[in-house]
Amino acid sequence: MEPKNIYLQDLTRGLVKENPVFVALLGMCPLLGVTGFLFYGFGMGVATTAVAFGGTLMVSLFRNLIPSQVRIPIFIVIIATLVTVVEMSLEAFQPELHEALGVFVPLIVCNCLILGRLEAFSSKKPVLRSAADGIGAGLGFTLALVILAFVREVLGHGSLLGPNPDTVIQLFGPNFEPMTIFAQPAGAFIALGLLLALFNMFTKRFNI
Amino acid sequence: MREILRLSLILALVGIISAALLTAAYNVTEPIIIERRAADYRQALENFFPGFASFETEQVEEGQFDLIYDDTDDLMGIMATVAVLGYDGDITYNLAFDDSGEIIGINIVSHTETPGIGDVIERGSFQEQFEGKSHEDPITAGEDVEIVTGATVSTVAMINSIRQTADFVAQSFLGIEVEEIDFAEVPDGTYQGSAQGFIGPIVVEVEVSGGEVIDIEVIEHEETATYFVESYPLIPERIIEEQNLDIDTQTGATGSAEGIVNAVENALLKALGEDVDEPVEEEPVDIDLSEVPDGTYEGSAEGFMGPIVVEVEVADGEIVSIEVLEHEDTPEYFRESNPLIPDRIIDEQDFDVDTETGATVSAEGILKAVLNALSGALDNGGGGDEN
Numbered sequence: 001m002e003p004k005n006i007y008l009q010d011l012t013r014g015l016v017k018e019n020p021v022f023v024a025l026l027g028m029c030p031l032l033g034v035t036g037f038l039f040y041g042f043g044m045g046v047a048t049t050a051v052a053f054g055g056t057l058m059v060s061l062f063r064n065l066i067p068s069q070v071r072i073p074i075f076i077v078i079i080a081t082l083v084t085v086v087e088m089s090l091e092a093f094q095p096e097l098h099e100a101l102g103v104f105v106p107l108i109v110c111n112c113l114i115l116g117r118l119e120a121f122s123s124k125k126p127v128l129r130s131a132a133d134g135i136g137a138g139l140g141f142t143l144a145l146v147i148l149a150f151v152r153e154v155l156g157h158g159s160l161l162g163p164n165p166d167t168v169i170q171l172f173g174p175n176f177e178p179m180t181i182f183a184q185p186a187g188a189f190i191a192l193g194l195l196l197a198l199f200n201m202f203t204k205r206f207n208i
Numbered sequence: 209m210r211e212i213l214r215l216s217l218i219l220a221l222v223g224i225i226s227a228a229l230l231t232a233a234y235n236v237t238e239p240i241i242i243e244r245r246a247a248d249y250r251q252a253l254e255n256f257f258p259g260f261a262s263f264e265t266e267q268v269e270e271g272q273f274d275l276i277y278d279d280t281d282d283l284m285g286i287m288a289t290v291a292v293l294g295y296d297g298d299i300t301y302n303l304a305f306d307d308s309g310e311i312i313g314i315n316i317v318s319h320t321e322t323p324g325i326g327d328v329i330e331r332g333s334f335q336e337q338f339e340g341k342s343h344e345d346p347i348t349a350g351e352d353v354e355i356v357t358g359a360t361v362s363t364v365a366m367i368n369s370i371r372q373t374a375d376f377v378a379q380s381f382l383g384i385e386v387e388e389i390d391f392a393e394v395p396d397g398t399y400q401g402s403a404q405g406f407i408g409p410i411v412v413e414v415e416v417s418g419g420e421v422i423d424i425e426v427i428e429h430e431e432t433a434t435y436f437v438e439s440y441p442l443i444p445e446r447i448i449e450e451q452n453l454d455i456d457t458q459t460g461a462t463g464s465a466e467g468i469v470n471a472v473e474n475a476l477l478k479a480l481g482e483d484v485d486e487p488v489e490e491e492p493v494d495i496d497l498s499e500v501p502d503g504t505y506e507g508s509a510e511g512f513m514g515p516i517v518v519e520v521e522v523a524d525g526e527i528v529s530i531e532v533l534e535h536e537d538t539p540e541y542f543r544e545s546n547p548l549i550p551d552r553i554i555d556e557q558d559f560d561v562d563t564e565t566g567a568t569v570s571a572e573g574i575l576k577a578v579l580n581a582l583s584g585a586l587d588n589g590g591g592g593d594e595n
Contacts, residue, residue, distance in 0.1 A: 070215050074222050081226040085233040092237040095244055099318065180324035 007132045014136030021144035022199040026113040030104045031145060032188040037162050041149025043097040045142025047086050047105060049135060052114050054082045056134030059122040066123070075118045076109070083108045096164065113141055144195075151191050156183030256304035256312050257284050270376050283307050286377050292369035293458070294319060295326045295361040303370060309378040310342045311370070326362035334363065338370055343378035347371035348470070349463055350404055357512065357538045364462045391451055392419035394479050401475025405431050406463030407568055412444075412471040416479065421448055424472055430572075432564065435461040443468045495582045497557060498525035507581025511573035512537045518550075518577040522585070527554050530578055537570045545571040553578060 020026045027048070035041045058078050059066070066074050087105045090098040098105065108114070117137050122130035153159060154171060158178040162168040170176075181187040253260060253276065261279040265272060271290035278284050288303040297320040304312040314335040321327050328334055337353045347370055349355045355363040378384040394416045402411040408430030415423040424444035429436060438460030446455045453473055457465040500522045508517040514536030521529040530550035535542060544566030552561040559579060563571035 065218075067215055067218060070219055073219060077219075077222050077226050081229055084230055088233050088237040088241075092240040092244070095241075095248075178324075183324060184322065 007128060010129050010132040011136040011139075014133070014138075014140035015143060016140070016203075018137075019140040019144060019199075020113040020116075020137055021141060022196060024113070024116075026116060027111045027141055028192075030107060030111065031141075031148065032185060032192065033104050034101055035145055035149035035152050035188060036156065036183055037100070038146065038149045038153050038160060039162070039164070039167075040097065040100050041145035042142065043090075043094065044101055044104060045138070045145040047090065047101070048108055048111060048114070048141050049138025050086055051079060051082045051108050052117060052134040052138040052141075053131060054134075055079050055114055055118055056122040056130040057127065058082075059118045060125060060127045060130035063123050071119075071123060072115075075115060079114055079118075080109050113137060148188070148191055148195060151195065152182045152188060155179045155191075156181070156187060252302055252315055253287055255315070256287065256302075260284055263287070266381075268380075270373070273377070273381060275381065285312065286381055288373050288377060289317070290369060290373050292365050294321050294329075294365050295359075296320050296322060299329065299362070299366065299369075301366075303373050305342075305374070305377050307382070308342065309344075309374065309382050309384060310340055311338050311374065314338060314370075321359075321362050326359050328356045328359045329362050329366050334366075341374070343374045343384065345374075347374060348466060350406070354513065355463075357541055360463075365458065368457065368462070368466075389453060389473065389476050389480070391416070391421055391476070394419070394476055397479065399475040399479045400427070401471045401473070401478055402428075403467050403470030403474050405429055405467030406435075406461065407431050407572065410464065410467040410471050412468060412475060414472050414475040414479075416476075420451055421472070421476075424448065424468075426468065426471075429464070429467075431461065431464045431467075432568065436464050437461075439465040439468060444472075447472060495559070495579065495586065497522070497527065497582075500525065500582055500585050503585065505581040505585045506533070507577045507579070507584055508534075509573050509576035509580055511535055512541070512567065512569040516570070516573040516577050518574060518581060520578055520581045522582070526557055527578075530554060530574075532574065535570070535573075537567065537573075541567040542570050543567075545574060549574045550578075 014020060016022075018024065021028075021031055030044055030048070034044045055075070055078055059075060083106060086108070087098070090101070090105060114137075117134055121133045125133070150160075153162065156178055157163075158170060158172045158176045160169045160171060179187070182191060253263065253274070257276045259278065260276045261281075263274045263276045265274050267273075271288055274287040274289075276284045276287060285304060285306040288305070289300065290303060291298045291300045293299075299319040299321065300317040301319075302315040302317060304315075306312055316330050319327070319329065321329065334356055338347070341347055341352065345352055347353055347367060349364055349367050353367055355367065396417050398413060398415045400411060400413050402409045404410075409428070410426060410431070411428040413423075413425045413427050414421055424447060426440055426444075439457075439462075442459060443455070443457065443465045447453060447469070453469055455469065457469060459465045502523050504519055504521045506517065506519050508515045510516070515534070516532060516537070517534040519529075519531045519533050520527060530553060532546050532550070535546075545563075545568075548565060549561065549563065549571045553559065553575070559575060561575065563575055565571045
């Protein structure tokens with residue numbers, strides 16, 4: 001296989017074939033918690049991708065220096081540092097998003113998707129491949145968040161790009177009664193279950 | 209041993225590098241964050257106190273209170289930032305008062321109430337009812353402000369917190385004495401008092417001895433029994449323990465709890481010889497249907513959210529139909545009482561029907577409206593409506 005393709009492969013693997021949400025069912029907690037609005041889901045995805053990218057980069061850079069006995073605590077410290085930086089930047093530059101995501105930003109630390117990539121890939125593979133892998137996993141997670149948030153916002157609020165009144169688009173006119181259940185955590189489970197079923201149906205049919 | 213030392217050193221090194229990075233990031237973002245928060249807050253202040261010049265912050269147990277001054281250093285008002293436990297976590301809000309203690313407005317800073325249910329606290333229609341109120345008003349659910357059906361816990365929590373904050377601001381910052389009953393001044397004896405509970409009047413008997421309330425008993429109430437147990441005997445116990453009426457009334461039945469406290473207050477006020485505003489004890493109405501001439505009569509009574517107007521048709525000394533013409537109650541709840549209650553009255557041809565439904569207050573309202581229609585028919589000497 002040509003080396004160029006390897007990077008592309010590392011990048012795209014996380015999108016569909018090994019999607020952290022739809023295939024590996026990782027990172028469920030923020031997935032269910034923040035997908036009430038498309039904007040929040042997307043923001044969470046970007047924050048997670050940034051941490052995944054930074055984490056894979058650092059770990060693969062220093063992979064020969066990190067003693068294997070204490071690798072997990074070191075991974076966690078690296079992730080926690082990145083997450084805290086991301087959180088402070090969000091609070092400074094995207095206060096609305098920071099407010100909405102709340103505790104789920106610090107919780108990126110315990111998103112097994114990131115630790116999983118560090119342990120399984122970055123600690124063994126070269127820097128560029130690891131970075132591609134990290135971005136890929138983050139984008140796959142973002143994709144899942146965006147799809148779920150889209151479904152939930154349309155059904156649960158009848159809007160898009162909310163809740164900011166400057167950008168919100170009401171889709172169905174004033175008489176629309178939204179299915180509030182989808183705006184609530186229980187609805188997140190229902191929507192996720194349906195999406196998983198759809199995803200499995202498609203991957204089976206087209207043999208992806 | 210050497211190995212352990214080596215690993216520890218590496219871990220410590222990682223920690224130090226991490227700390228250094230975080231410090232750098234903190235130094236970059238912190239000034240921006242502080243500036244943005246201050247700007248947000250000034251914006252909120254500007255909305256309530258246009259043209260204010262400066263403010264002074266006082267941090268106390270009850271919350272944060274900012275005294276707002278204009279450019280001639282005159283007090284314009286007070287901005288309170290208070291947190292209260294709602295249905296699901298803290299509700300943090302700003303409450304703006306003018307310099308006489310009147311509420312100018314409310315601004316919800318953050319909350320985690322259920323979307324579509326508890327977030328009615330953000331709505332103008334809920335918030336506007338507090339405007340112009342002050343420590344002199346009761347600010348009590350069912351009296352001068354209304355809860356929102358379906359979001360009782362969130363709205364009652366807000367109402368109680370707003371009342372306490374209004375009293376606190378008046379007392380602590382505006383130097384206004386909020387009237388409090390001094391138990392020691394009440395002569396020994398047993399006193400009765402009543403006040404509106406969640407559904408109907410609550411009557412209590414209060415025993416005072418040696419300047420202390422030693423016993424409180426609820427003699428009559430119309431509350432739903434399964435909820436009432438949440439407040440009784442808990443609330444009387446709290447009053448007796450603290451020898452004060454300023455107790456925490458947040459229970460599973462806050463409306464009833466408030467009712468008990470107010471009834472005790474009324475009993476003590478009467479003992480001190482003051483005028484009190486008690487719910488009129490309703491005489492059990494006994495209408496002899498056979499005396500009501502045939503005809504169609506209209507009557508109204510207060511429901512949960514507003515008046516309920518009914519049309520009652522009487523023929524041959526019997527009620528043949530009851531129709532609700534107008535009401536302002538929440539339709540989803542009103543369904544629980546209409547047509548159930550009219551059907552029960554017609555079935556039994558009697559007014560002693562069971563009004564405990566999913567919407568008891570509406571049910572009581574319908575029943576009272578029917579009674580009012582019929583007693584009106586009798587008072588008019590049987591004139592009635594000819595149609």
